[in-house]
Amino acid sequence: MAPLTDIVDLGQLGLKAGGGIRFDAIVPVGEFVFGAQHYELADDPCPATIDVNRTSTGYVIRLRAENSLEGPCMRCYGDFAMPLEIDHSEVHEPHLDEELASEYVAGNDADIAALLRDAIGLALPTSISSPVDENGICTECSNSKQQLAHLADASSEEEQPAPDPRWAKLRELEL
Ligand SMILES: [Zn+2]
Incomplete structure (x- = not known):
């Protein structure tokens, strides 16, 4: 099992300019809260592949991870697991330009x-919600089957509830 990694001492990697190293790690991420809704990774700590490359004056750190984010569907509040694929490269070149110093x-x-x-946070869509079919019904969250059954039962056209606009507002506040 890969070691739990939060901080990496770049100096200890002993890389020369142009050199690089790749290693697997499991990285604690923690939950995400949007409005009052809580989301967490299916696997946390998150398995990740880390590449550190040394440039002549700095570093490029690449993180790759596959996971899924679990929590309530923002359309219908059913349980939802959204697949995540993270591939983020972070440049740290403080000697070239202050603005290229990684925070x-x-x-x-x-x-x-x-x-x-933060790479996961940036990768999240505006709405964490199930894909929908042509009728606007969630197809991937736990309410999907119930909704589809309900739709089949309904003899006449029934209005689907519009996505709650408060979600968008809450997300803006959160981010
Ligand atoms: Zn849904």
């Missing part, structure tokens, strides 16, 4: 846990 690197310490967490 996740302090001295030689790279905060891999914070970097992965």
Whole structure:
């Protein structure tokens, strides 16, 4: 089993300019809260592949992970698991330009846990919700079957509830 990794000491990797190293790690991520709804990874700590490449004056840190985020569907509040595929490259070139200094690197310490967490946050869509079919019915969350059955039973056209606009507002506040 790969070691639990939050901070990586870049200096200890002993990389020369142009050199690189790849290793597997499991990285604690923690839950995400949007409004009052809680979401967490199916696998947390999250298995990740980390590449650290040393440039002539800095580093590029690449994080890759596959996971899924579990929590309530934002359309219908059914249980939903959204697949996640993370591939994030972080540049740390403080000697080239102050703006290229990564906020996740302090001295030689790279905060891999914070970097992965934020990479996941950036990868999330505006609405964490199931895909829908042509009738606007969720197809992937736990309410899907009930809704489809309900639709089949309904003799006449029934209005589907519109997505709650408060979700968008809450997300804006959260982020
Ligand atoms: Zn749903």
